[in-house]
Structure formats: C-alpha cells, structure tokens
Amino acid sequence: MPPDRHHLGRLFDEVPELYDRVRPGYPDELFADLAGVTGLDETSSVLEVGCGTGHATRSDAR
Numbered sequence: 917m918p919p920d921r922h923h924l925g926r927l928f929d930e931v932p933e934l935y936d937r938v939r940p941g942y943p944d945e946l947f948a949d950l951a952g953v954t955g956l957d958e959t960s961s962v963l964e965v966g967c968g969t970g971h972a973t974r975s976d977a978r
Contacts, residue, residue: 935969936970936971941971942971942972944975946975947975947978962976
C-alpha cells in the first residue's frame with residue numbers, strides 16, 4: 917500500500933532537521949550541466965523557487 921501523502925507532509929513539518937540530514941543531495945554534475953545549458957557564470961543571479969531544505973540553493977550558490 918503506498919504511503920499516505922497527507923501523513924508524509926505532516927511528518928516533514930514535524931521533523932525537518934531529520935529530513936534534511938537523511939535526504940540525498942543533488943549530484944554536482946546536475947548543476948554543472950545547468951550552468952552550461954543556461955550560460956550561468958560567477959556573476960549570474962539565481963533564484964530558487966520552492967519549499968524544502970535548501971539543497972538546491974546551496975548547490976546553485978557554489
């Protein structure tokens with residue numbers, strides 16, 4: 917039986933630090949490809965829109 921999405925959402929609200937600690941990050945190659953495709957460089961500004969733990973934001977900032 918698949919997990920109840922409503923229950924999982926409430927669980928995330930209760931333990932965001934645990935979620936952040938155990939959630940796998942994104943591979944560096946993903947962001948290298950993103951920079952290559954979009955032409956981003958060290959002078960570019962990036963805005964991540966979404967809720968979560970900030971994994972993508974940290975990688976974008978690098």
